[in-house]
Amino acid sequence: MFFPSAGVPESELGLRERKRLATERTIERAALDLAQEHGYEGVTVEMICESAMVSPRTFFNYFGSKEGVFLGNTPPRPTPEMIDWFVNERPSTTLLDLVELFRWMMSTRNRTDPETMRERRALIHSTPDLAVREFARMAEAETELTALLQRRRDAAGIEGSDVFPDEPRVVVLLAFAIMHPAMHRWLENPDDASQETLIADSLSMIRRIIDEPTHS
Amino acid sequence: MFFPSAGVPESELGLRERKRLATERTIERAALDLAQEHGYEGVTVEMICESAMVSPRTFFNYFGSKEGVFLGNTPPRPTPEMIDWFVNERPSTTLLDLVELFRWMMSTRNRTDPETMRERRALIHSTPDLAVREFARMAEAETELTALLQRRRDAAGIEGSDVFPDEPRVVVLLAFAIMHPAMHRWLENPDDASQETLIADSLSMIRRIIDEPTHS
C-alpha cells in the first residue's frame, strides 16, 4: 500500500506562490523564536508581526489564529480516492487498515523542515495551552475517521450494527492507542526500527494489558 | 470499592454559600437559554449578564471564561487520599482500577440537575467549538491519570519500565476506550443495565476487535 507524500517541487512555482511560502516561513520562524524566548503567553501577535515585518492583518490572513502559527497548518485530509478505497475496497477487517490510514494522515503533515518541526513539538509539549489544542486536532481527526468507519460498516452491511452502535468509535480509539507509542518512539529515534515493527510491538503490549488478570 | 459521591446537603449551608449557588444557577440558566435561541457564537457574555442581572466582572469571577458556563465547572480532581490509595495500596493490575477511578471522576461531576445536564450535553455536541473544549478537558484528565499511573509504576518498581516507557499512557487510552461506549449507553438509557455489565460488554468487544484476524 502506498500513499503519495506531497505535491509540486518548489522550484517550479510561480513568483507569487514562492513569495507566499517565504513570508509564511518568515512568520513561523519569528513566532517560534519569540516563543522560545518569552513563552507562548508572553508573545503577542503584534510582536511576531514586528519581527517578521508584516502587518497583523496579514498574520491573520495566513494563520487565522495565534495558535495556528505554532501548531502548523492542519494536516491533509484524506483524498476522496482514499476514502473510496477505504470504504468500499477493503474487507471488514478494520483495525490495521485504520492504523495505516492514521499513519498517513499524521506523517504527511506539511513541508516544514525537520528542525523546525522538532522545535515546534518541543514548544507544544511544554505549553499546556498548545498541547490541549494539539489534542483537539487529534480529536477532529478521530471524529472524521469514526465517520469513515461508520460508512464502511454501512456499505458492508455488517450485521451487529445495532448491537454495538459505537463500535466504530472504539476502533478508532484503539487505533489511536496503538499508534501512540509507535509514533512517540519513532519521533524520538527515527532509525530505531521500522514503523511496522513498532506497531507490532505496540499491539502485543496492548494485548498483554487487556488480558491482565482481573482481580475481582 | 466505594467513592463518596458528594458533599454537604444544601439546606445546612450558610447564607453566603446559598446565595452563591443561586446566582451560579441563574447565570447558567440564562446562558443555556440564550444559547439555545441564538447559538453559542451568537451569545455574548454581556447578553448573559444582562439576562442574569449580574455584572460581566461577576460572570468571570464565577466561570472564568465564556466556555466555562457551558461546559460546567471542572469535574472534581481526585482527592489526595484517593491518589495515595491508587498509587500505593493496589497491586500492579492497573486497567480496571483505572476504569473505576475514571468512572468516579466522570460521574461525580457536579450538583446540577439532570435536565440542565441534558440540555448542556445537547448544546455541546451540536457546537463544534464547545465539543473541542470538552475533548480538551478529557485530555487534561487523561494527562493527570497518566501521571498517576507513572507514579504507581515507580512506587511498585515495575521491571520493564524502560522497555515500555509509555505504557501508562497506553493504559489510560485503553481505559478511555473501554469507558466510552459504556458511558455513552449509560447516558442514553440510565436504567438499561448496571455500569459493571456495560463495562464488561465493552471489554469483550474490544478483545474481539483486537483479536481480529490480521490479513497479511
Add this chain to the structure above:
DNA sequence: GTTAATTATGCAGAGACTGCACGCTTTGCG
C-alpha cells in the same frame, strides 16, 4: 457591635480577531 473575610461591581485596558476598502503586484492574454 466591631472587625475580618467574601463578594459584587465599575473601570480601564490589553490582546485576539473580523469586515471592509484601497492600492500594489503578479498573472494571463492578445
Add this chain to the structure above:
DNA sequence: CGCAAAGCGTGCAGTCTCTGCATAATTAAC
C-alpha cells in the same frame, strides 16, 4: 508590450473575551 483580472498586503475601525485594581456592600466570627 499593454491591459484587464485576480490575488495579496495593509490600515482602520470596531467587537469581544478576559484581567488587574480599587471600592463599596454583605456576611461571618468573635
